[in-house]
Amino acid sequence: MSKILWRLFIVFVCIPNASDGQSLLRPASFPTVSSDESFVERMNNIAAGYKPFAGRSAYQPVMIEGEIRELLRRAEAMRQSDRLNMTTEQYCEKYPLDEEMCAQTSETYENIIKIGDRDGTYMQNKFVGRSFDGRDVFADSHVHNGPCTPPQRSKVFSNKILTSGRYQTSDPAFEKMMITTFRAEGGCGNHPNDSGGYTCYGISQNNNPEIDVRNITRADAEDIAHRKYYKKYNFHELPDHIRGDVFAFGWGAGPVTAVRNLCRVLGLPERNVVDSEIVQAVENYQGDLHNDYLDAHQQYLIKCAERPGQKVFLKGWMNRVKLIRENGCHYPTTNPIYR
Secondary structure (H helix, E strand, C coil): HHHHHHHHHHHHHHHHCCCCCCCCCCCCCCCCCCCCHHHHHHHHHHCCCCCCCCCCCCCEEECCCCHHHHHHHHHHHHHHHHHHHHHHHHHHCCCCCCCCCCCCCHHHHHHHHHHCCCCCCCCCCCCCCCCCCEEEEEECCCCCCCCCCCCCCCCCCCCCCCCCCCCCCCCCCHHHHHHHHHHHHHEEECCCCCCCEEEEEECHHHHHCCCHHHHCCCCHHHHHHHHHHCCCCCHHCCHHHHHHHHHHHHHHCCCCHHHHHHHHHHCCCCCCCCCHHHHHHHCCCCHHHHHCCCCCCCCEEHHHHHCCHHHHHHHHHHHHHHHHHHCCCCCCCCCCCCC
């Protein structure tokens, strides 16, 4: 008997009627979290006419949608542009998992995933180096608005500091992650396949109609990110060592997705905005939250790459995860970039 038929047999034959005499096919209290729930509860909801997961398998973990569509759209626009402008060798170096254009080996997929893996460094409550202004930096989960170490050089992304510096003193964790964001995002463009329209520094016109994206500066982009992502979802309330990581996740996949995944790592009920319970759980977390959270980010992107046509972007996503791992607020820098 197949797995699906066996499950249906259990649900409709083996489970007795409810003790109160009511049918099992009554509306169930559907959870507010996005994690996978029981097969029985899903069937009850479907029988009651409530289908929040219509079109999805009852056995498949539910994937938070959020703004991942925006990430995929931007990645596809970039790939189409690269395909037109690169040689085949250059293109396959960047998109080795494009099965149509590039030869595949049995190790290709696994080796690309390894790019984003953690390096084993664990630094909580330890001295890790000096900040931009020469102060000592400690990886302490209770530190808020303290200094951060300078960014680490990369062989893949820009090694320039392109931020305005206006947040370097007031919020070093945000400043450092915006440095990382600008290194990964590049400049401005308007590819015909990009449904977001003209995009500068990760800010797209069609998704920000109130902003004249063609005329924004990087300083404007910093302020937009600070207002619409960082402050709106209370990322700024988190301790320094994790707030930039949550912002980076939210920048690509949506702030709600970033907060929910943080809750999962912390073992908390999911919610959409950082609150005091999340902050306390972060401060009391026993382990390497920087890398544990980035493991969740990495797995999220691997899952996204399983969608039709998205595997070609996996290498770029894993390189971004690696860049974020190496550039946490309290991450030791062996080859730093200075303004």
